[in-house]
Amino acid sequence: MIKRRLLWQLYPTYLLITLAVLSAVGWYSLNSLRDFHYNRITVDLEVRARLIERLVAENLSAENISSLDTLSKEVGKSAVMRVTLIDPAGLVLGDSHEDPARMDNHAGRPEIKIALSGNVGKSTRYSHTINEKLIYLAVPVFKKGKVSGIVRTSLPITFIDDALRSIEIKIAWAGLVIALLAALISLVVSRRISRPLEGMKRAAEEFAHGDLTRKISATDSFEISGLADALNKMAHQLDWRIRSVTEERNEREAILFSMIEGVFAVDAAERFISMNQAAADLIGVDPKKSKRKHIQAVVRNNDLQKFVKKALNSSEVVETDFVMGGVRERHLQARGAVLKDASDNNIGAVIVLNDVTRLRQLENMRRDFVANVSHEIKTPITSIKGFVETLLAGAINNPEDASRFLEIIARQVDRLNAIIDDLLSLSRLEHDSGRFAITLEKNGLKGVLQSSIEACQDRATKHNATIELNCDASLQAKINPQLLEQAVINLVDNAIKYSGSEKRVRVSAEPQGNEIVILVRDWGFGIGKEHLPRLFERFYRVDKARSRDLGGTGLGLAIVKHIAQVHQGHVRAESVLGKGSVFSIHLPKI
Ligand code: ADP
16 A cells, blocks of 8 residues: 555645635636626627617618718717628628628628527627627617618627636636645644654554653644543553563562472473573573573483473373483482463473482482391391300200300390490481480580590500590580580590500590591501591491401491581591591581
């Protein structure tokens, strides 16, 4: 469709209407004016012809041609008109402007023809005789009831036509002026209509660019004001809707982003639509870079890719567990459901991820722990059972064997007892620390270390070992004395047990940076580097046989670690094989 400016739509219409009106009025008035003048002249000519008729009625014949011609000339001169006298045969008997002898027969002239039939004849035409347009009027002259001649009067009408032409020219000029006026009015009117429309167009463009706060000002036109109001209302509504949609989206995103669970959505073509930070962290992708990208291009985990496919094609909630590789291996639990639009079409799927790594680790630890405990208990029980059966089988009758076997049984029972004691300590520690039931108080360390050493004194004497203490009496820490004593006992006990030929143990405590460190040093067997990271695990032993022989349970260091944690501290072991070890408990400074 051709688009035209409003001005060019209004101007031709205005111009056409005004010109049509002007032409109609002009044409009608000119015609009326012409008719009026022609009629007046005709009436005038008839009156004059009747007067002349009276003068010539009796002697209108060829014999009087010279007197008739003179009369014609005199009357024509005084009345300022052309007078022609004609006999019934059409012969000109007299003419005010011409010599009748030189004039041709007039019987054929239209007005004469009518007059010859007894009526008043009238004709308007160009006269070659006087080179002007004339109105002719012919009156028949009756003599004894017959047409005896014709008096024809005529007057030039060129002056009327000239006057009318000058009016026509004036009307044409008026037309031109009106055309210009119409152009001007069209311009003004179109401007008045188009200016608010232009403003509205600009405002609508700004609405389209998102600036919905703008208001279109009202105009004096009822319709355009109505349009402006409607546009303002529409913008207000849109603004309100966009605001509420944005608010809703922000709320949703805030919820999504604050969730610990990873949530992401894919479309039907398996491309990421959205993803919260937790999901991005769990599957190791950048949420911004992965937007609109296919899952296969972003996540290189076969299990997750398969799961997303399954979720997209299933009508129910689907679930799976998978391992996400990477620097840190993670065990993830995924739940997926189909996403539907308003018309119930599948448009994608939403997946919720849970990091169950810790849970799995705990499960594994529990499983290992149960296996370890069973194994630890099984060994002394098997031994006890074996010796009891041997005794029952008859060894009981041999007092020497019987007492040896019973001693072994007693040792195994002690071992069982020790394991159970340690397990109970651990479980109590876990139980109490979980419930924050362990109280920590500011206390001097020296006394605690001293009582630990005293508790180990018997064993030290048995192993010919000496224990040194090096601690400032003023050194204090926030501790639970009983627990810390137990931890130090465990460390000193180990140092004595694994001290080899150099039977010396040194216990010391000192501030280091923002910590207070309790150190238990020995110059014994030492521990291989490879064992150090796992040393504090439950039931971990470097040398199983030696530990068992020495009555170890494999739980001593695990208990120490736990006690340190209860004190918001940690433990460390440094050792060189064959040279000795240093175990340290690090407590926060007060
Ligand atoms: P255990 O009851 O067997 O001593 P622990 O948890 O106390 O169990 O110790 C774990 C293992 O660490 C021990 O079996 C032992 O091999 C090693 N170990 C602990 N303390 C020392 C030490 N001071 N010197 C050498 N090895 C040690």
